[in-house]
Amino acid sequence: MTAGAPARRPGHARFALPWTVRAERRLEVPRWLPIATTIGAVVVALIIGGLILAFAGGDPIAIYAHILRSSFGSLGVLSDTLVKATPLILTGLACALAFRMRLWNIGAEGQLLMGAWAASAVVLVPIVPPGTPAVITLPVMMVAAMLAGGAYGAIPGILKAVRGVNEIIVTLMLNYIAALWISYWVFGPWNEGGFPITPQFPQEAWLPRLSGLAEAIPATSGLTVHLGLLIGLVAAVLVHFLLYRSRLGYEIRLIGDSPRAARYAGVNVVRNTIVVFAISGALAGLAGMSEVSGVVHRLQLTISPGYGFTAVIVAYIAKLNPYGVVVASIAFGALILAGREIQPSGIPAMIQGIILFSLIASEVFLRYRFRIERRAA
Amino acid sequence: MTAVPDASPTPTPPATLAVEMRGIVKRFPGVVANDGVDFDVRLGEVHALLGENGAGKSTLMNVLDGLYRPDVGEIRLFGNPVDFRSPRDAIAAGVGMVHQHFALVPTQTVTENILLGLAEPRFRLDAGRYDERIAQLAHRHGLAVDPHARIWQLSVGEQQRVEILKMLYRGARILILDEPTAVLAPQEAAELFRTLRAMVAEGTSIVFISHKLAEVTQIADRVTVMRRGKVTAAGVPMAGTTTADLARLMVGREATETIEKSPFEPGPVVLAVHDVEAQSDRELPALRGVSFDVRAGEILGVAGVAGNGQSELAQVLTGLRRCTAGSISVNGVEVANHTPREVIDQHIGHVPEDRTGVGTAPDLSIADNLIMKSYRDAPVARRWSIDAGAVRRFATRLRESYAISSPSIDTEARLLSGGNLQRLILAREIASQPRLMVAVQPTRGLDVGAIATVHRLLLDQRAAGSATVLISEDLDEVLTLSDRVAVVYEGRIVGIVDAADADIAEIGLLMTGGRASAVIEPADATRLVP
Numbered sequence: 001m002t003a004g005a006p007a008r009r010p011g012h013a014r015f016a017l018p019w020t021v022r023a024e025r026r027l028e029v030p031r032w033l034p035i036a037t038t039i040g041a042v043v044v045a046l047i048i049g050g051l052i053l054a055f056a057g058g059d060p061i062a063i064y065a066h067i068l069r070s071s072f073g074s075l076g077v078l079s080d081t082l083v084k085a086t087p088l089i090l091t092g093l094a095c096a097l098a099f100r101m102r103l104w105n106i107g108a109e110g111q112l113l114m115g116a117w118a119a120s121a122v123v124l125v126p127i128v129p130p131g132t133p134a135v136i137t138l139p140v141m142m143v144a145a146m147l148a149g150g151a152y153g154a155i156p157g158i159l160k161a162v163r164g165v166n167e168i169i170v171t172l173m174l175n176y177i178a179a180l181w182i183s184y185w186v187f188g189p190w191n192e193g194g195f196p197i198t199p200q201f202p203q204e205a206w207l208p209r210l211s212g213l214a215e216a217i218p219a220t221s222g223l224t225v226h227l228g229l230l231i232g233l234v235a236a237v238l239v240h241f242l243l244y245r246s247r248l249g250y251e252i253r254l255i256g257d258s259p260r261a262a263r264y265a266g267v268n269v270v271r272n273t274i275v276v277f278a279i280s281g282a283l284a285g286l287a288g289m290s291e292v293s294g295v296v297h298r299l300q301l302t303i304s305p306g307y308g309f310t311a312v313i314v315a316y317i318a319k320l321n322p323y324g325v326v327v328a329s330i331a332f333g334a335l336i337l338a339g340r341e342i343q344p345s346g347i348p349a350m351i352q353g354i355i356l357f358s359l360i361a362s363e364v365f366l367r368y369r370f371r372i373e374r375r376a377a
Numbered sequence: 378m379t380a381v382p383d384a385s386p387t388p389t390p391p392a393t394l395a396v397e398m399r400g401i402v403k404r405f406p407g408v409v410a411n412d413g414v415d416f417d418v419r420l421g422e423v424h425a426l427l428g429e430n431g432a433g434k435s436t437l438m439n440v441l442d443g444l445y446r447p448d449v450g451e452i453r454l455f456g457n458p459v460d461f462r463s464p465r466d467a468i469a470a471g472v473g474m475v476h477q478h479f480a481l482v483p484t485q486t487v488t489e490n491i492l493l494g495l496a497e498p499r500f501r502l503d504a505g506r507y508d509e510r511i512a513q514l515a516h517r518h519g520l521a522v523d524p525h526a527r528i529w530q531l532s533v534g535e536q537q538r539v540e541i542l543k544m545l546y547r548g549a550r551i552l553i554l555d556e557p558t559a560v561l562a563p564q565e566a567a568e569l570f571r572t573l574r575a576m577v578a579e580g581t582s583i584v585f586i587s588h589k590l591a592e593v594t595q596i597a598d599r600v601t602v603m604r605r606g607k608v609t610a611a612g613v614p615m616a617g618t619t620t621a622d623l624a625r626l627m628v629g630r631e632a633t634e635t636i637e638k639s640p641f642e643p644g645p646v647v648l649a650v651h652d653v654e655a656q657s658d659r660e661l662p663a664l665r666g667v668s669f670d671v672r673a674g675e676i677l678g679v680a681g682v683a684g685n686g687q688s689e690l691a692q693v694l695t696g697l698r699r700c701t702a703g704s705i706s707v708n709g710v711e712v713a714n715h716t717p718r719e720v721i722d723q724h725i726g727h728v729p730e731d732r733t734g735v736g737t738a739p740d741l742s743i744a745d746n747l748i749m750k751s752y753r754d755a756p757v758a759r760r761w762s763i764d765a766g767a768v769r770r771f772a773t774r775l776r777e778s779y780a781i782s783s784p785s786i787d788t789e790a791r792l793l794s795g796g797n798l799q800r801l802i803l804a805r806e807i808a809s810q811p812r813l814m815v816a817v818q819p820t821r822g823l824d825v826g827a828i829a830t831v832h833r834l835l836l837d838q839r840a841a842g843s844a845t846v847l848i849s850e851d852l853d854e855v856l857t858l859s860d861r862v863a864v865v866y867e868g869r870i871v872g873i874v875d876a877a878d879a880d881i882a883e884i885g886l887l888m889t890g891g892r893a894s895a896v897i898e899p900a901d902a903t904r905l906v907p
Binding site for chain 2: 022024244245246247248249250253254257258260261262263264265266267268
C-alpha cells in the first residue's frame, strides 16, 4: 500500500452522512454531569411536550406560562403547590430510602393509605377520648400512621428477607388491598351520609395551617400550607442524616452498592431488608396522616390521586438524594396543581410521563461519552 | 511456521506482518494512555506486550480489538488498513481478545456463552449438538470444561478457559490474551502455553499481555515493552534478552528480587481446622475433610490448581460459606458456621479473591470502603451514628501510610487501579489488627511494584505475630512467603511441606493428583522472578 493513499473503510455501505456518532464507555463521571443531564432531560422533555402541544393546536409557550402562573404565580397558588408537594416529599423519601438499598418499594401508595387509615382510627374509633388537646392528638395520629405504614411496609420486607419473594410484586399487590381496606371503612363502619367519606375530624385532629396565623400576619390569610410540609422537610433532613451519618445508613449504602461486599463486611442483610422496608413504610404512612389531618380533615375514598406512584418518579428524578426529593416534589406538586387549571387535565400527566422517559434515556450520557466524527472520504 | 499456500492468488502483496499499528495516540480525561505507540506482530509468532499496570498495554490492545478508537494513528491487518468500529468488526477480521475481566453471562451455560452473539445457531438452539462440538474443541486444546455447567458455578480459572474457547470457536487468527496466566496454576499455564504453541504452528499470531517476566521468556518469540504510554523496547527477539533487562525496561528501575524475611518463630496455634467439609455453589463436595493448624507468626501457603476447593476454604474460614461438617477454631473459639460479623469480631482479616466484587464497594468512596470493617466501633462509630470527622481522619491516615494514590479520600473506589485497590483492602484489614489473616490471590493482576508492597505487608503481619493463610495459585509467591505449604487437590489437603525444602516438581505432582505426566517443564523458569 502506497503512503498517502486515503484510508478507506472496507465493506461498509451505510447512510452517506458526513459524520458518525460513536459511543465510548466513561471511565469517570464528573460531579456536575448527573445534575446537568437531569436538567437537560427535563428541558428536552418540555420541548417534546411543547411540540406535541403545538401539533394538537395549542400554543406551548402560553400553556407552559399558564402552568407556571397557576402553580407559582401568587402566594395563594404557591401555597397550594406546596400542599400538593407535601405527600410527595414524604412518599418520595420513602422510595428514595428503599431504592438506595435496591429494595424496589412500589407500595408507597398502599402504605400511605394504611397510614391515613390508622391516623383516622385515632379520632374515629376513637383511640384518644374526644376533646384531647391537639398537642396529644396529633402526635398520637402521627405515631399510629407510622406504625401502620411501617407494619404494612414490613410485610414485603419480611417476605423478601426470609423467603426471597420479589418485593415489586408484593408491594404492588398490597396497594390494591390497602385501597379496598379504605373502601370498606369509608363505605361501611365509618360512613357518613352514604358518600364514601367519614365524618369530619374534630379541630384538635387538624394539622395547623398557615392561614391560622392570619390574625397576627394578615398576608397569610387563606394560605392552605399546613404543618405537614414542615414534617416533610424535617423528614428530609433526618433521612439525609440517616443515610450519611449513621451506621444503618452506611449499611444501606453498602448493600445498595454491592450486596456481596456488604455480606463480606458482616452486614446483616436480612435484618436490614426488614428494617428499611419498615422505615420506608412509616414515611409513606406519615404522608397519609398529613393528608387526612392537614388537607381533607376526614378519611375519604379518593385520599390520594396516586402520590405513592408519583413518588417513584420523584425519587428517581432526585437521584435518591433526600434534598433532591424536596425539589422534585415541588415541581411535581406544581404539575398536579396545573392539572386543575388546564383542560384537558391530561396534559400535566403527559408532561410527567415524558419527563420520566427522557430522564431514563439520559442515563446513557452518564455511562457513555459520545463523539461526533467526520466520516473519512 | 507453515508457508502461505502459493496456489491462491493474493490481492495484496504477501504480508509478513499480521498486525501493524503506527503512531497510536489514545487519550482519556487527564491521561494519555497511548502516546504515539508503534506495534507490530508477525505472522505466526507469540508477541509479548510487557509493562506495569497502567503502562497502556490494555488500552493499546483495546484499540486493536475495536473497543476504543484511536485519537490518532493507523492500523493494518495483513497489510490492509482497517478501521474497526466495534469488537464485532475486529473478530470478523480475525482479531479476538480475551479480556482480564470476563464478559460471561453468569446464569447461562458454557455452550450458551460461547454461542452468544453468533449468527449460527440462528433461532433454535440444539444445545446437545453444540455441547458436543464445544466439548471436542475444549478437549482438542486441553481446556477441560463442562459445556453444561453454568458460568456462576465455575472457578475463575475455569471461566477463563471459557473465554479462550469463545475466541477459538470464532476462529480468531490474531488472538490477544490479556494476562491469561494471572488466574492459572503453573500446570494450567503450561497447558495453555502448549495450546498457544500449537496455534502458532498453524499460523495464528498471538499477542500476550503480561507483567510476569518468567512466562514471557518462556512463551514469547519477541517482546514489546511499554512504560507510561510509550514503547521502551519494540519487538525485541527473546533470544539474547535477560529477565533483568526486561525488568529494567518495564519499571525503569531494578526490580528488587530479594525479599527480606524475618526468622520463623512460631507461636501458639491460632487457627485449628479439623475435618472440615463444605459444598460448592453447584452443591458438589468442595472440601472433603480438610485439617490443618496455623500458628502465630506463621504463613501457611495453600497451593493448588484453580477450582480445587481454595475459594470454598477461604469462604468457610471467614463465615461466608456454611461447612457441612468439621470444626474451625480461632484462639480456641469455635467459628465454624458463625456469621461473617461474628468472624470479624474474632479479628479474622480477609483479603478476598474478588477485589472489585467482594473486597470493595465500587461506587462508594475510598473513605467509605476503608471503614467497612470498623464502622461499628469507636472512634468511627459513636453508638448508632458515624462520626464524619473520625472517618476522615481514619481514612486520611490509612491513605497516606499505605500510599493509596488517588485525588482524595472521596474518590470512588472503582476509579482505583488494581494495586491501589489491593493496598486499600490490606490497609483496612490490617487496621483491624487481625490475629488471623486469610489472603486469597493477593497479588493477582498486580504489577511488580504493587506485588512487592503486598508481600511486604503480609510479611510485616507475620513478624507482628499474626497467623496467615495465603491461598494463591502463584506457586512462586507461595514458596517465597510461606513457612509451610499445604497442597490442595480435589478438596483434600494432599500434603503439607516446609517451604524451605520444598521441591517444586513434587508440589506440582501433588497439585495434579500425582500423575507422572504432569511433570512441569517451566519449573526452572518460574523460579527466576519473585
